[in-house]
Amino acid sequence: MPIGQDKFQSDEKYVVLDIKSRCCNSDVLTKLTNTCSDKCHNDLISIMEKDFGKFKKVIDAETKIEHRVPTKDIVEKGLTHEELQHYPRW
Numbered sequence: 001m002p003i004g005q006d007k008f009q010s011d012e013k014y015v016v017l018d019i020k021s022r023c024c025n026s027d028v029l030t031k032l033t034n035t036c037s038d039k040c041h042n043d044l045i046s047i048m049e050k051d052f053g054k055f056k057k058v059i060d061a062e063t064k065i066e067h068r069v070p071t072k073d074i075v076e077k078g079l080t081h082e083e084l085q086h087y088p089r090w
Contacts, residue, residue: 027080045072057090066090 019028035041049071058069058079067087069079077083 027082029078029080045075048072048075058084058087060084 020026021028035044052071054071055068056071056074058067059065060067060081062081066089067084068090069084069087073079
C-alpha cells in the first residue's frame with residue numbers, strides 16, 4: 001500500500017480508503033473508475049444503496065454535527081471534510 005493510504009474499512013465486497021497528503025495531511029482527491037460501463041456503474045450504485053442505504057450518516061469529527069450524505073455521492077465523488085459542510089444535517 002502506498003505511503004499516505006490507510007485502509008480503514010473493508011469486507012469481501014468493498015474497500016474504503018482515506019488518503020492524506022504527506023506534507024499537510026489534507027485529503028487527497030482520487031479519480032478512479034469502479035466499473036466498465038455506465039450500465040454496470042448504475043448497477044453498482046443500486047447494489048451499494050441496497051447494501052448500505054441511499055444515505056449515510058457522516059459525523060464531522062471536528063464539530064460532531066451529523067450530515068446526511070447520499071451513498072451515490074460517496075461512491076462517485078468521494079467526500080472531503082470541506083464538502084461535508086454542504087450536505088444537510090441528519
